[in-house]
Amino acid sequence: MIKNYTVDTWDYIAEGCPPTPKNEYDKRIEICNACPSIIHETFKCSECGCPMAKKAKRQTATCPLNKWPKTVIGSTGKKIQITRGEKGKETNNPTGNKA
Numbered sequence: 376m377i378k379n380y381t382v383d384t385w386d387y388i389a390e391g392c393p394p395t396p397k398n399e400y401d402k403r404i405e406i407c408n409a410c411p412s413i414i415h416e417t418f419k420c421s422e423c424g425c426p427m428a429k430k431a432k433r434q435t436a437t438c439p440l441n442k443w444p445k446t447v448i449g450s451t452g453k454k455i456q457i458t459r460g461e462k463g464k465e466t467n468n469p470t471g472n473k474a
């Protein structure tokens with residue numbers, strides 16, 4: 376089960392860590408909440424073992440039972456680059472331009 380989340384994390388990093396848009400995230404959480412596979416005490420999926428509040432934030436993530444709507448990575452299909460801010464903090468930069 377931890378392997379699933381680890382593989383999911385690598386896929387997410389490989390695509391440039393695209394975040395799930397808020398409306399899409401809310402829809403995923405709504406679907407998980409109504410799913411018989413959700414463990415409500417921990418909000419983990421019993422199919423993949425992943426913590427859904429975190430997994431649903433990753434646009435590359437998918438439902439193991441294909442209950443989530445299909446998603447397109449990035450609004451234009453472009454990868455999102457992670458750049459370092461002035462103080463060494465990582466920031467999402469959807470344009471890929473240097474800050």
Ligand code: SF4
Nearest residue numbers: 407410413420438442
């Ligand atoms: S990820 Fe899919 S299978 Fe798992 S709880 Fe959510 S809707 Fe159900």
